[in-house]
Amino acid sequence: xxxxxxxxxxxxxxxxxxxxxxxxxxxxxxxxxxxxxxxxxxxxxxxxxxxxxxxxxxxxxxxxxxxxxxxxxxxxxxxxxxxxxxxxxxxxxxxxxxxxxxxxxxxxxxxxxxxxxxxxxxxxxxxxxxxxxxxxxxxxxxxxxxxxxxxxxxxxxxxxxxxxxxxxxxxxxxxxxxxxxxxxxxxxxxxxxxxxxxxxxxxxxxxxxxxxxxxxxxxxxxxxxxxxxxxxxxxxxxxxxxxxxxxxxxxxxxxxxxxxxxxxxxxxxxxxxxxxxxxxxxxxxxxxxxxxxxxxxxxxxxxxxxxxxxxxxxxxxxxxxxxxxxxxxxxxxxxxxxxxxxxxxx
Numbered sequence: 001x002x003x004x005x006x007x008x009x010x011x012x013x014x015x016x017x018x019x020x021x022x023x024x025x026x027x028x029x030x031x032x033x034x035x036x037x038x039x040x041x042x043x044x045x046x047x048x049x050x051x052x053x054x055x056x057x058x059x060x061x062x063x064x065x066x067x068x069x070x071x072x073x074x075x076x077x078x079x080x081x082x083x084x085x086x087x088x089x090x091x092x093x094x095x096x097x098x099x100x101x102x103x104x105x106x107x108x109x110x111x112x113x114x115x116x117x118x119x120x121x122x123x124x125x126x127x128x129x130x131x132x133x134x135x136x137x138x139x140x141x142x143x144x145x146x147x148x149x150x151x152x153x154x155x156x157x158x159x160x161x162x163x164x165x166x167x168x169x170x171x172x173x174x175x176x177x178x179x180x181x182x183x184x185x186x187x188x189x190x191x192x193x194x195x196x197x198x199x200x201x202x203x204x205x206x207x208x209x210x211x212x213x214x215x216x217x218x219x220x221x222x223x224x225x226x227x228x229x230x231x232x233x234x235x236x237x238x239x240x241x242x243x244x245x246x247x248x249x250x251x252x253x254x255x256x257x258x259x260x261x262x263x264x265x266x267x268x269x270x271x272x273x274x275x276x277x278x279x280x281x282x283x284x285x286x287x288x289x290x291x292x293x294x295x296x297x298x299x300x301x302x303x304x305x306x307x308x309x310x311x312x313x314x315x316x317x318x319x320x321x322x323x324x325x326x327x328x329x330x331x332x333x334x335x336x337x338x339x340x341x342x343x344x345x346x
Contacts, residue, residue, distance in 0.1 A: 006054030014060035166222035176205035
């Protein structure tokens with residue numbers, strides 16, 4: 001079947017696709033509100049004229065404009081025609097195609113993975129086609145058209161496409177715009193070869209179609225998750241580097257100090273064990289006092305205890321300035337433990 005193509009839109013991608021169609025000898029027409037930018041030999045003076053000339057209609061426009069364009073186009077279409085979108089995301093456009101055209105008019109979502117810059121570099125051409133069960137023949141027609149333009153065609157569901165693009169296209173745009181906002185590459189007296197990929201990303205962000213960044217980030221349902229995952233990974237990497245730098249700045253402890261620290265740790269373990277043993281004894285005292293109606297805690301006994309502990313500390317050569325704080329903390333710890341135990345018994 002010989003297809004004639006109607007391009008609805010003549011922006012950067014529309015012009016690039018028109019050039020490929022001309023090179024491949026595929027007859028085509030163009031309708032764009034800015035008709036003065038369309039070569040006269042390609043111009044269709046109205047949407048109706050474009051539709052009447054074409055077996056395949058290509059929506060070469062922003063995703064956000066698709067619904068209104070399809071609504072205007074719908075009364076002019078017949079079941080023998082095919083409608084193709086070429087957006088960078090696929091879940092949302094396919095939903096729009098299905099809602100407006102449904103089972104009556106054949107349609108298929110596609111994503112040509114090329115543009116003016118990649119065509120100028122001579123990069124390999126690849127196109128994704130998203131088959132739909134409503135119009136199985138549409139996939140074959142779209143595949144044949146893009147293969148005629150020299151593209152390798154991959155079939156993929158809209159969901160699989162957008163998930164893949166979230167991990168590639170979305171993150172590329174995100175990084176590129178982040179580099180621009182961070183001022184990377186400005187006023188550099190020189191740059192090492194390793195900076196070249198970064199410079200290309202920055203250039204990409206500065207020269208892309210203005211609306212494309214927002215479309216890729218907002219219309220792809222997997223974009224937010226991909227950006228969050230990248231930010232988490234970068235934060236983890238940053239924190240790891242900070243920890244490594246801190247370790248480098250901190251001199252290694254001498255072996256004698258490590259030995260002393262190990263012995264201190266052992267003493268602290270013994271202190272904790274003794275505190276646990278003391279708490280159990282206080283629990284036992286609390287139960288006895290509860291049975292005999294005696295006060296708990298006993299402030300007079302605690303005061304006399306502190307005097308005795310001061311004498312012990314002085315005997316062992318300890319500075320007693322903070323001793324009250326230590327034993328008040330010990331008493332509070334054991335008292336709280338004992339109170340919990342007696343509450344559970346009650």
